[in-house]
Amino acid sequence: MAEYGYFLACEEHGPAALVEQAQMAEQAGFTALWISDHYHPWNDAQGQSPFVWSVLGALSQATSLPVETAVTCPTMRLHPAVTAQAAATAAVQTEGRFRLGVGSGEALNEHVLGDQWPQAAVRLEMLEEAVQVMRELFTGNEVSHHGKHYTVENARLYTVPEQPVPIDVSGFGPAATELAGRIGDGFVTMAPDAEAVQRFRSSGGTAKPVRGGLKVCWSHDREEAVNTAHRLWANEQLPGELPQILPTPRHFEQANQLVTTERVAEAVPCGADTEAHVQAVTAYIDAGFDAVYVSQIGPDQRGFFDFYRAAVLPQLPG
Template identity: 40%
Template sequence: MLERFPPREAVELAEYAEGRGFSGVMATDHFQPWTPTQGQSSFVWNVLTAAAERTRGDIGTGATAPTFRMHPAVVAQASATLAAMYPGRHWLGIGSGEALNEHITGQYWPEAPERINRMFEAVEVIQKLFAGSRAGRDVKHAGTHFKLESSRLWTMPAEAPPILIATAGPVTAKRAGRHVDGMITVGAPLDRLATLFSRFDEGVRESGRDLDSTSKVLQLHLSWAPTDEEAMANALREWPNAAMRFSRSDIRSPFEFEQLARLVRPEDFEGRMLVSSDPDAHRALIQRVADLGADRIYLHNAGRDQRGWIDEFSRSVLPALTR
C-alpha cells in the first residue's frame, strides 16, 4: 500500500515477503493517501520497476485509472515497458478511479456510470495499442471520451500484459468478463464475492472464451497483530477505509477523509475486514475465498510492523493453505 510506506521501504518489504513464501506484489496507484496519517503516495510505475528488479514474482497495478490524471496511451506505454523488462510477470489492473486522485487535474468529476464508461473506453484504447503495436502498425481512436492520433508503442513485449478490471459491482463484473482478461475486487461478504465471480464468468462465456484463459484477483485487507487490542487499534488508525459503508469515490482530500474516519467504530469492521490476533482465523478466511475461485489473493495488513506480520503468516498461514 503505497499510501502507507515510503517507496524504498515498500520495495524492501516486497523482497522480504517473497523470501518468506509470498509469490507476487500488487501496488496501488494513488496521487494522495486516504488519510494524512497514512503519510505517503509514491508513483506506482517507479516502485513496481524497482520491486520487479528485486523479486521474481507477479507485479501488478491494483488499480490504475487511465481516465483523468493520465491518458490511456500513457498507461499503455508504462505497462508495455514494464512487461518488456520483466516478461510474463506484469499484469495491468485498471479501475474507474476516485476523486481523491483524479480531480487534481481540475477536470469535471462525473457520476459513476460515466466513469465506468470512460474506463471501458480507456481499455479499448489500450487494447488497440497493444494489438497494433505487436503487429507493427499504427492505430487511432476517436471515441466519446478519448482521442488517439495514429501511433503505436515502439517498445512492446512479445506478449501483451493481461488487462484486469477492478470492480465491486456485478454489472461491471459481467461487462469485464466480456472484454478483458480478468477482474480484481476487494474483500467482502462471501456471498457477494461469489456473485461477482459468477457474473464475471458469465461475461467470459458470452465472449466465447475459455474461463481458464482469465483470472480473478482478490485484494484482501486484514488487521493482524499479537493481540486483538493492537489489531483493532491498527485498523482504526491505519485503515479506517475498510469500515466505511458508503462510497468513497467523491472524496477529494485526505483531510476530508480524516474527518469521516473519526466516525468509524470497532463494530463497523464486522463483515468487512477481519481484525484478529488469531492467525488461524485469517487462514480460514483466505481459504474460503480461494475456494470461491480467486486465482490470486493479495494480502494487506493494517499494522506498521509488516515484517512481524510477514514472518507470522509465512509460518502459520501460507503453509496451511490448499488449492
C-alpha cells in the same frame, strides 16, 4: 491451483519500504505481488503515495515475482495512451510478469487536474474506451483513435513485450462486474463475494482468473492491531459509492469518524489467531477466487511475514 500474493500499499509506505516488503514477501513464500496506484493516500495517517510506475521499475530489479497494479485508473489523471506506454515498459522490465489492473477510479485521485468527476455510468464508459485504446497500442502498431472520450493520433509504442499486457478489470457493483467479464482478461475485487464471481463468469469471464484483496493487521496484541487498523484503514468500511466520490483525504477523515473500532474488529482479521487469518483468506477460495493478495496494515511488516510463512501459508488450500 490457488495463488497467494502480497498486496503492497503505496498509501502507507515509501518506495524503499515497498521494495523491501516485496523481497520479504518472496522470502516468506508469497508467489505474486499487487501494488496500489494512488495520487493521494486515503487519509493523512497513512502518509505516503509514491508514483507507482517508478516503484514498479525498482521491483523489476529487486524480485522475481509477478506484479499487478491494483488498480490503475487510465481515464483522467493519466491518458490511456500514456498508461499503455507505462504498462508496456513495466511488462518489458519484468520480462512478461506484469499485469495491468484497471478500474474506474476515485475522485480522491483522479480529479486533481480539475476535471469534472463523472457519474459512475460515464466512468465505466470511459474505462471501456480506454481499455480498447490500450489494447490497440500494445500491438506495437501505429494507432489513431477518435472516440467519444479519447483522441489518439499517430501513436506507436516502440517498447512492447512479446505478448500484449493482460488487463484485469476491477468491479464492486453489478455494472462494473459485468464490464469486467465482457472486456477484461480477469477480474479484480476486494471482497469474497461468490455472487460477484458468478456474475463475472456469466458475463464472459468463464475461464478468466478472479483475484481478490484482503487487508489484515497482525500483532501479538489484538487490541493494538484493531486500533492500528481503525486508525489507518477505517475508510475500508465506508459504504456504497462514498469512497468513489469524496475528493480529499480530509473528507475521508471526516467520514471515518462514523466508523467504529467494533466495526473494524468485525471486518478485519486482527491479532495473531492463526485460524482467523486462515479462514479470512480461505473465504476467497471458497467463493471461487483463483488468487488472494494479503496486505499487512501498519509498520510491523517483518512480524507479519514471519507469521504467514510459519503459520498461515502452510495451512492454505493449494
